Amino acid sequence: MSWTLGPGDLPDLARGAALLGTGGGGDPHIGRLMVEAAMREHGPVTVLDPGEVDDAAFVVPTAMMGAPTVMVEKIPRGDEAVTALRTLEAHLSRSADATMPIECGGINSMIPLVVAARTGLPVIDADGMGRAFPELQMETFGVYGVPGSPMVVSGDHGETVTIDTGTDNRRMEWLARGAAIRMGGAALIAEYAMSGADVKRTAVPRTLSLGLALGRGLREAREQLRDPVSALAEVLAPTGYSHLRVLFAGKVADVERRTVDGFAKGRARFVSFDGTSTLRTEFQNENLIAEVDGAVRCIVPDLICVLEAESGEPITTETLRYGQRVVVVGISTPDIMRTPEALAVFGPACFGLDAEFRPVEEAVPVG
Template identity: 40%
Template sequence: MREIGIQEIEDIALGAALLGAGGGGDPYIGKLTAIQAIKEHGPVKLIDPEEVPDGAFIMPAASMGAPTILTEKGVGANEFAKLFDMVSRYYGKPVYATMPMEAGGVNSMVPIAAAARLGIPMVDADGMGRAFPELQMVTFTIGGASASPMAFIDEKGNSGILDTVTNKWTEDIARAATMTCGGTLTIALFCMDAETCRSFGVKGIVTRSEELGRAIRHAKDRASEAGLTPEQYFLQFAGGHKLFKGKISDVLRETRGAFNFGKVVLEGIGEDKGSQAYVEFQNENLSCVVSGEYLATTPDLICLVDTETFMPVPTDALKYGKRVLAVGLECFDMWRTPAGLELVGPRYFGLDTDYIPVEKRSARKEG
């Protein structure tokens, strides 16, 4: 167990924005939500899944909807108490702890704010190890856990509990409610016991986010100490595979069905000068194509970062002329199983390719 304060929040938000693979919301909005809660209620206790008592009840908290809309609306301070009270009364048991369901600039922060305001600990685990656009896309679905009963509330106070027959039905009905309520909701879903969290959660994700954020902030200093270029240090620490370096020449973006859809086109710079690449996204980046060849696809992480600072660039912040480095990160092992690929593989998202791990695709390019 350790405590999360304001400095930890800064690093977690930054690292989680990288793991968000372009989605998961704006880290600035997420930080504001968490920092204000910490200022008002004090630090949050972060506990390992093994520290959760047997039989204890964990209620993950998240924001649902299009990241662009969330940037405009933000996450309120008063929804958590009502949300958690609804869930506690429904199950007839107290909520012991909360946890993130995905990594991302906002959804790594929402549970911190909830934990601070409710005086409960947060578990160092999530259900993705990254961000995905649909709520059934979690490792707990592979483990047979149910997303519902799922509680939701909007900033106006509209609230309810969904009880559905499958996790995909939870996604579809909740998505319709999200659209009706203005594009974003605060939700509680996949409520679980300690054993489920230990068996199927992506453990240590909050700590990994914090370490990545700290490494990004200090990349230039630490690279010099290690005798590496900042880019080499960043790729080494993150475990990243370099896909393409380019300048954004075009961005196509639309909000449809409470998702951000789009494509960003890159003109090569440096060693990639003369080549072109593009990245397609649905909230999160789904594929990276260089000179007509797939170099990375979901469920591996495709991250765009600033070429000088290595700060993550989410899909809603992509702008013409910005210079970015496209980096592939290896996903959590469970996503590479047949059950994982059925949920989040490239063909689920309509990409005409089978999944090949990013380390193999990028090695073919380097070779």
């Protein structure tokens, strides 16, 4: 069933998208402001359930790529993603019937909404990551046979770069990353053009509506003086993200962060409130691994989310600061993201981590 998303929904969606971004995905607040501006001018957006998309429909996902730290200071002009879409349409001699997120976390839950508001296209309630990942080949679309290219990278000076590497999505990422770096460290893109049938086969379904529900759950928990983590667990329980585990509670003790090769890379150390336990995380835009006292408690592709201790507000890797009081949770990913094929594309080894994937519900059992 299609539904309408308006300006009043955006604060909740931004909050939920920040959670699903697992620390990365770009600042959803910036994306929210971009969507609000587009909606003020053009009106609300129609969101389509993936099940109702025609098999023959032509779908062009749109997104931002680059280091999230850059987006804090280099806010997009607003029309770059539409330029990328239109350029790809011209290259393929075909007009899009809908757009869609490539990832449901952070700013990339918002960019397709900007495109939809500005063009009148509907947005499909699905994505290709089920969270946020730092590299373009890390898509369920690609895992299950949809090539990412041809793709278009668009900068804030009106320039575009069209990249076609056939079925080599990793080389597509490498070339596009170089273009984005030379466009100032961040750019807007259109890629993974596919049919409606491909959407149903390869996408993680209903992640926009999940982000909206998670953000609403956190807001209502705060208004009702309820535990935000329990509220999140209630929202997630009936979904493909059904397992939530509290990994750690304490304070940020140290953050090392740098922008390298177009990514925000680093690590953080947290100390428990009583000083007896330590959590260490590593990130590449997004949180990748969480070790408590040397033992792995959660690892990519499962979600590692740092929350403000009192409100449950998600904290991104670029806003982690010494002294913040936090709760860190791990959330299970849907089955489509845990297959051997998927782990070969965005499992621990793809980030150079010397650890095997173990589901968070096994690493941190209840009881």
